Amino acid sequence: MKTLKKLFYISILGLFAFQTNAQVLDAPVKIVNRAWEKNESGDGHVSNRQVIPFAHLREADVMWASRVWRQLDLREKMNLPLYFPEYQIRDRISLTQVLWNAVVVEGSVRAFDDEDFVTPLTVASILTATSDSASVTVQSQLDPSIDSVVSSVTKFESKNVKKYFVKEDWFFDRQRSVLDVRIIGICPMLDNYITNNETGEQEFKGLKKLFWVYFPEARSVFVKNEVYNRQNDAERRSFDDLFQKRFFSSYIIKQENVFDRSIQDYEKGLNALIEGEKIKEDIFTFEQDLWEY
Numbered sequence: 001m002k003t004l005k006k007l008f009y010i011s012i013l014g015l016f017a018f019q020t021n022a023q024v025l026d027a028p029v030k031i032v033n034r035a036w037e038k039n040e041s042g043d044g045h046v047s048n049r050q051v052i053p054f055a056h057l058r059e060a061d062v063m064w065a066s067r068v069w070r071q072l073d074l075r076e077k078m079n080l081p082l083y084f085p086e087y088q089i090r091d092r093i094s095l096t097q098v099l100w101n102a103v104v105v106e107g108s109v110r111a112f113d114d115e116d117f118v119t120p121l122t123v124a125s126i127l128t129a130t131s132d133s134a135s136v137t138v139q140s141q142l143d144p145s146i147d148s149v150v151s152s153v154t155k156f157e158s159k160n161v162k163k164y165f166v167k168e169d170w171f172f173d174r175q176r177s178v179l180d181v182r183i184i185g186i187c188p189m190l191d192n193y194i195t196n197n198e199t200g201e202q203e204f205k206g207l208k209k210l211f212w213v214y215f216p217e218a219r220s221v222f223v224k225n226e227v228y229n230r231q232n233d234a235e236r237r238s239f240d241d242l243f244q245k246r247f248f249s250s251y252i253i254k255q256e257n258v259f260d261r262s263i264q265d266y267e268k269g270l271n272a273l274i275e276g277e278k279i280k281e282d283i284f285t286f287e288q289d290l291w292e293y
Contacts, residue, residue: 033090049223049224050223051219051220051240052244054182054216055176055180057173058175061173061174061175061176062171062172062173064172064286065171066169066170066171066256067169068170068254068255068279069165069167069168069252069253069254069255070166070167070168070251070252070253071164071165071166071250071251072163072164072250073162073250074162074163076249078248078249079248079249081227081228081242082094082095082239082242082248083095083096083159083162086159087159091226092226092227093225094159095164095239096161096188097158098221098225098239099188099213099218100156102218102221103126103211103213104123104127107123109213110213110214111126111212111213112185112211112212112213112214113211113212114212115165115167115212117185117214121211127156129210130155130156130190130210131156160190160191161189161190161191161210162189162191163189164187165186165209166183166186166187166250167184167187168183168184170283172287172290179283179284179286179287181246183215183243184214184215184216185213185214186212186215186218187209187213188210189208189210190207190208190210191208192205192206192207193205219240222238222239222240222243223238223240225238225239226238227241251273251276251277252276252277252279253276255279263276
């Protein structure tokens with residue numbers, strides 16, 4: 001009798017242990033794309049970051065200022081994190097795709113036709129300007145005497161944007177005693193390809209302005225998108241960090257002047273680059289001349 005009771009208790013315990021083990025084995029394993037897990041609900045995750053406001057600035061404290069325009073070439077080595085990936089890789093997209101999603105897909109950021117942000121652009125007008133349709137006449141394979149017309153539509157691709165215009169203000173804030181800079185607007189420049197109606201091939205026709213974006217408004221989008229950091233893949237750096245810390249390469253193409261002309265209007269080639277460097281040097285020299293050592 002005692003033996004039967006022992007066997008009964010052992011079988012019950014064994015069945016309980018089997019069910020417990022089965023529950024553990026059946027529990028799904030949480031999948032993470034990294035060896036470490038990003039804290040989706042924590043403040044450190046890039047998607048939960050908030051824009052850090054600029055330091056308070058009074059007009060009376062700006063004792064000197066200069067407005068400049070820059071050209072940012074995404075093909076330069078330092079700017080490659082802005083250009084790549086050409087197509088989305090996991091949770092990373094390019095700067096152009098971030099702007100396209102914000103302006104066209106989500107509508108969270110306004111787009112303007114001019115650098116003074118006076119004339120707004122509609123999504124329909126942007127889509128029309130960035131698409132190219134062409135009709136090509138093709139001979140029938142069954143009967144060469146019969147021609148058929150084939151229509152093709154080329155849509156926007158972010159990889160065709162390789163340059164940006166950046167409009168920024170340099171100023172000296174006497175309240176903080178610093179030479180500071182703030183980006184006012186950015187403009188992606190699209191490689192303009194036109195379809196040849198005779199051959200059906202794409203022909204490059206120069207650069208075309210896509211739209212102007214007011215940078216302070218776009219910061220709320222930039223701060224929530226991660227950019228690749230080639231020095232440390234574990235550091236969560238956003239596009240807003242990249243712009244605020246000046247982790248990009250560019251050259252000056254214009255300084256505000258009485259004629260409202262760019263450097264290309266009076267200098268060409270290497271001389272234009274030298275003129276841009278001279279303007280940059282003059283800005284930093286101004287700050288140095290304010291101090292006595």
